[in-house]
Amino acid sequence: MSDANTGSVTPATSGVLLVLAHPALERSRANRTLAKAAKSLSGVTFKDLYETYPDFVVDIETEQAALVAHDVVALQFPLFWYSTPSLLKEWLDIVWLHGFAYGDGAEALKGKKLFVACTTGGTAKAYHAHGYNRFSMDEFLRPLEQTAHLCGMDWETPFVVHGASVKDDAALKAEAERYKARVASLLPTRAEAKG
Numbered sequence: 001m002s003d004a005n006t007g008s009v010t011p012a013t014s015g016v017l018l019v020l021a022h023p024a025l026e027r028s029r030a031n032r033t034l035a036k037a038a039k040s041l042s043g044v045t046f047k048d049l050y051e052t053y054p055d056f057v058v059d060i061e062t063e064q065a066a067l068v069a070h071d072v073v074a075l076q077f078p079l080f081w082y083s084t085p086s087l088l089k090e091w092l093d094i095v096w097l098h099g100f101a102y103g104d105g106a107e108a109l110k111g112k113k114l115f116v117a118c119t120t121g122g123t124a125k126a127y128h129a130h131g132y133n134r135f136s137m138d139e140f141l142r143p144l145e146q147t148a149h150l151c152g153m154d155w156e157t158p159f160v161v162h163g164a165s166v167k168d169d170a171a172l173k174a175e176a177e178r179y180k181a182r183v184a185s186l187l188p189t190r191a192e193a194k195g
Helices: 029-039 060-068 086-095 142-150 169-186 190-194
Strands: 016-020 044-048 072-078 113-119 159-161
Touching (some): 029 044, 029 072, 029 169
Parallel strands (some): 016 044, 016 072, 072 113, 113 159
16 A cells, blocks of 8 residues: 555555656645545555656656556546646656567566546537547547557556536545546456456
8 A cells, every 4th residue: 555645655466556647736626536535445556656756756666566566557647738747758758668568578567457547627528529629538548548559458448537627526526436436446356366
């Protein structure tokens, strides 16, 4: 499990590695609420990248060990300029290396699941060909889907909360329960965990 104050991780031998990337989590109602719900599940290891690496100096070996130790990698973030926050992109760039995550003989992530949970400021109607943002969320998340494919991972249907900044407390609570159930569904069953 993890220390919620530092974001540090004690790797599990299976389960979900939930990697949160929000540069101002203290100001985020939605991502804080979602993270709290998911962290309450047994089998979820939580890592807050901005808390763990405020200087952007990522410990590659520690991060690779955490990836290897989990069956599911979950990335939670707010959509920033139609992409991930910068530290999550940096984490992917320097941790998911050739020879480790992909390439000849790279099997560290093969067969694992990649799950994305993100929040948007815009409504669901804004994310389609005739909407304000011109593209669907599936299209904006395509680079992560391709990353999963390249690494031999199974791409899970993303979890998206639209209009996160304007949801009231009751709506956010409902989204958090929906998220908790979705993350729980990704945890290996007892039979799978025993091998």
